[in-house]
Amino acid sequence: MRWWARNALRCRDEPSNNFCLKQDKEGTNNDVVGLVVENVSGLRVDRSELEGVGCERVQQLGRGCCGQVACRFDVRQNRRNLQQIHRLMAFKASQFLFHGSGVPPASKCLSHQALQLNCFIQKVDSGLYSLLPLGQLVIDRINRLIEDEFSRIGALKISVPILGPKKLWDETERWDAMGKELFQLSDRGKSHFCLQPTAEEMVTSLVRNLPSLRVASLPLLLYQTTEKFRDERNPRFGLIRGRQFLMNDMYSFDVDVDSCQKTYSLVTSAYRRIFKDALQLEIRTVVSDPGVHGGAISHEYHLENNLEEDKISYCSRCEIGHKPGETDPQCSHSELQEMSSIEIAHTFQLGTRYAQAFKAFVPGTQRPLEMACYGIGVSRLLPACVDALSIDVKAIRLPNKIVPFDAAIITASKLSSDPTALSLCEELQSALQARNMTVLLHDMHKMSVGDRLYDLNRIGIPRIFVLANVTKRSFSTEVILFFLQGTIFY
Amino acid sequence: MRWWARNALRCRDEPSNNFCLKQDKEGTNNDVVGLVVENVSGLRVDRSELEGVGCERVQQLGRGCCGQVACRFDVRQNRRNLQQIHRLMAFKASQFLFHGSGVPPASKCLSHQALQLNCFIQKVDSGLYSLLPLGQLVIDRINRLIEDEFSRIGALKISVPILGPKKLWDETERWDAMGKELFQLSDRGKSHFCLQPTAEEMVTSLVRNLPSLRVASLPLLLYQTTEKFRDERNPRFGLIRGRQFLMNDMYSFDVDVDSCQKTYSLVTSAYRRIFKDALQLEIRTVVSDPGVHGGAISHEYHLENNLEEDKISYCSRCEIGHKPGETDPQCSHSELQEMSSIEIAHTFQLGTRYAQAFKAFVPGTQRPLEMACYGIGVSRLLPACVDALSIDVKAIRLPNKIVPFDAAIITASKLSSDPTALSLCEELQSALQARNMTVLLHDMHKMSVGDRLYDLNRIGIPRIFVLANVTKRSFSTEVILFFLQGTIFY
Numbered sequence: 001m002r003w004w005a006r007n008a009l010r011c012r013d014e015p016s017n018n019f020c021l022k023q024d025k026e027g028t029n030n031d032v033v034g035l036v037v038e039n040v041s042g043l044r045v046d047r048s049e050l051e052g053v054g055c056e057r058v059q060q061l062g063r064g065c066c067g068q069v070a071c072r073f074d075v076r077q078n079r080r081n082l083q084q085i086h087r088l089m090a091f092k093a094s095q096f097l098f099h100g101s102g103v104p105p106a107s108k109c110l111s112h113q114a115l116q117l118n119c120f121i122q123k124v125d126s127g128l129y130s131l132l133p134l135g136q137l138v139i140d141r142i143n144r145l146i147e148d149e150f151s152r153i154g155a156l157k158i159s160v161p162i163l164g165p166k167k168l169w170d171e172t173e174r175w176d177a178m179g180k181e182l183f184q185l186s187d188r189g190k191s192h193f194c195l196q197p198t199a200e201e202m203v204t205s206l207v208r209n210l211p212s213l214r215v216a217s218l219p220l221l222l223y224q225t226t227e228k229f230r231d232e233r234n235p236r237f238g239l240i241r242g243r244q245f246l247m248n249d250m251y252s253f254d255v256d257v258d259s260c261q262k263t264y265s266l267v268t269s270a271y272r273r274i275f276k277d278a279l280q281l282e283i284r285t286v287v288s289d290p291g292v293h294g295g296a297i298s299h300e301y302h303l304e305n306n307l308e309e310d311k312i313s314y315c316s317r318c319e320i321g322h323k324p325g326e327t328d329p330q331c332s333h334s335e336l337q338e339m340s341s342i343e344i345a346h347t348f349q350l351g352t353r354y355a356q357a358f359k360a361f362v363p364g365t366q367r368p369l370e371m372a373c374y375g376i377g378v379s380r381l382l383p384a385c386v387d388a389l390s391i392d393v394k395a396i397r398l399p400n401k402i403v404p405f406d407a408a409i410i411t412a413s414k415l416s417s418d419p420t421a422l423s424l425c426e427e428l429q430s431a432l433q434a435r436n437m438t439v440l441l442h443d444m445h446k447m448s449v450g451d452r453l454y455d456l457n458r459i460g461i462p463r464i465f466v467l468a469n470v471t472k473r474s475f476s477t478e479v480i481l482f483f484l485q486g487t488i489f490y
Numbered sequence: 491m492r493w494w495a496r497n498a499l500r501c502r503d504e505p506s507n508n509f510c511l512k513q514d515k516e517g518t519n520n521d522v523v524g525l526v527v528e529n530v531s532g533l534r535v536d537r538s539e540l541e542g543v544g545c546e547r548v549q550q551l552g553r554g555c556c557g558q559v560a561c562r563f564d565v566r567q568n569r570r571n572l573q574q575i576h577r578l579m580a581f582k583a584s585q586f587l588f589h590g591s592g593v594p595p596a597s598k599c600l601s602h603q604a605l606q607l608n609c610f611i612q613k614v615d616s617g618l619y620s621l622l623p624l625g626q627l628v629i630d631r632i633n634r635l636i637e638d639e640f641s642r643i644g645a646l647k648i649s650v651p652i653l654g655p656k657k658l659w660d661e662t663e664r665w666d667a668m669g670k671e672l673f674q675l676s677d678r679g680k681s682h683f684c685l686q687p688t689a690e691e692m693v694t695s696l697v698r699n700l701p702s703l704r705v706a707s708l709p710l711l712l713y714q715t716t717e718k719f720r721d722e723r724n725p726r727f728g729l730i731r732g733r734q735f736l737m738n739d740m741y742s743f744d745v746d747v748d749s750c751q752k753t754y755s756l757v758t759s760a761y762r763r764i765f766k767d768a769l770q771l772e773i774r775t776v777v778s779d780p781g782v783h784g785g786a787i788s789h790e791y792h793l794e795n796n797l798e799e800d801k802i803s804y805c806s807r808c809e810i811g812h813k814p815g816e817t818d819p820q821c822s823h824s825e826l827q828e829m830s831s832i833e834i835a836h837t838f839q840l841g842t843r844y845a846q847a848f849k850a851f852v853p854g855t856q857r858p859l860e861m862a863c864y865g866i867g868v869s870r871l872l873p874a875c876v877d878a879l880s881i882d883v884k885a886i887r888l889p890n891k892i893v894p895f896d897a898a899i900i901t902a903s904k905l906s907s908d909p910t911a912l913s914l915c916e917e918l919q920s921a922l923q924a925r926n927m928t929v930l931l932h933d934m935h936k937m938s939v940g941d942r943l944y945d946l947n948r949i950g951i952p953r954i955f956v957l958a959n960v961t962k963r964s965f966s967t968e969v970i971l972f973f974l975q976g977t978i979f980y
Contacts, residue, residue: 133647156623
């Protein structure tokens, strides 16, 4: 069979929409070859990587207008090493993909539309969303990424309850300060609780109650990844501003101010490694007002975003920014750049306010511990990344480390019960998994290869392997280049 | 130096309490050897396992009265393969272990005392507990174990909100049926919500709203691992009966009754693999009353427990049991065994009640989907295991797959800055990690080796490696056997 990229040029202005690959019946050659299509999420085809997953005679065929690359390769047919490869975990598109209705919800927010349209999330009520399987995979990956980084700096994971007793919040007078944003309720014994939006009170109280905290345990870094709540006056844009949200919040406890500043640097460096190195996001750090948290120094971490939820001015020479209106006496450059942005993380040096209130003292003294706190809006990071990297609601793009699947395999319908193709598919899958990649099999054989490519493009799978019988000439560089010249993959 | 197990015989009636290893100054031989002490959690010393982590000349020295084993071995001093071993993740006891006050809280429940005394959990308020780092490690492992098993049967992970809109719960008339156990609150717009104790309504509604569910996607198995809430009249025994608890709840959707029963078998088999094969728990399955969930068939999964929270009668020939008072017409055996127990999981065949209420139909028909639901009390499983496997509040025992750390390394104080010992410690750590074991370094060198062994015994670390200079004769079989005859390790 032969593939044609029909209308590839015509659809340039309607990305993804008119894309169709047609099979030409005239080809009958049975060579099994593969076509790997890589999108623009930042990947480059690395020959050794392809060879490592069982591909041979890798040839780069062309590069598309948006940076995507097509390669041709054969798959080794031996299964020598298969037994060493761990058990297959089969994610199948027939069970996993739920197609959108085709009509995205009305919103000026791309991620809000795209994540619902492509079934990453589903709305339950105002500001309340369920994570569907695709969204959950991304959130789980974000959590693992953050938690791995935190365990490297010696931070310890805990969980404190969602229900926050009023008496705890009264100690710092924040019960009233939080105002209407605090969800409140009473239990059957008429005790008052809030659904905690943050946990300075509870974690400080936890540290105070540790039976034998030692100076040797300091700095003590405790974090959790738990649901937080805020009764927003105007919940909007899906996961961007919800009433329940997943947050990774860390609290550090130090012996004195100097040590606290070192810890603050340690954690904010970990933040940079997460955002810049791992996720490759262009994060802008801005000095900010600590607000109701109190304390002297605080920084926000912003991503450019056209929703105008926030506005910052940023000096690319100092690599530091401010909220518009504020200025930095240190920065005399005139290269300040204003941008609409969204906050995805916030860090605070809190001083001793909470430790004093809860009598959390440096062991052996009556001196309160020096605290800092750090929060990443995990469930906001997902839409913020989609907004930053995608240009169409039907083509979600995420940083490579947090895509729902690292790779997908499409076997052409004709080969759906061909033993050689099945065995190759399994081998390819094993080889990918042995490299710690998660793999989705797009096994809906009633769909054309083109429609399945379109599916996978919608949800942003960065490596797509197609197994098909093709005549050699249909894979000529020219055809591939023609195919890539369209705006099919971003 | 030489080790003595002082009072090992005397302390038989006071387990763990008087345990002390003393170093004898007369030994000066500098051979570095190791002593691995294995407790009764079910491990056997496997020579090839020890050799695989860099130990040479492994000799089994003796077996203690409770099944524990001591081995002698040397550690290879070359570092040839070290560079291939992944980066060290250093968990250090100086940062991780918080010693108990020595006075466990008053409770007739062993796990309630032991988990607080050894800093796995900390009480916040009645029925509300924080997970401290050790408890969190166990809970995370339980979650991974369950989720890995579920992904093998094709179940998909989701998360639905904790806040449940009243209008959803009114559809099935369960808002009122739940009574006072339902935590209720209103938002700033006076809409009513509960803190969900379970999620049949929300997940059925989610499935109904999937834009294009296909018959090919059925059976659809959706699960989540989220916090649940119940305003218990009498919260008790720590995590056993809390007001906030972590639950893994799955919901299955099938095309008809036959198919639903197959799915029910599939999931309950996964439950058995989790409880019996992976955790090696003696679970009793009992037929039960579906209660407020509705439906016809339901099973509870019980662990023996002396708290008398529940009582079952169990026929070991049929391998099925009942709540006392009920009988099974199928079972005519007279070997019924009554036992006090605790429920750790519950499964229900729900019929079409929820699907009917939410119009969740088989695709292309007006026939409601057949549902079943399945719940594991994750945060109850931790104390239930501790109760089942431990016999002393100062010696927590858990199934090997969910211990906080798979192994620990103690380097004798004298060697704390010895380059050879440090390098050996690092190599041993790498080798253990390369075998997917998590390792705790007990680096508090001011403590004696004996006190550190005691520490690690308290929190139930199954493999403890001691690096020390010892005279050869101090490791004679006799000394080791003497040492093991005490009731130091269970």
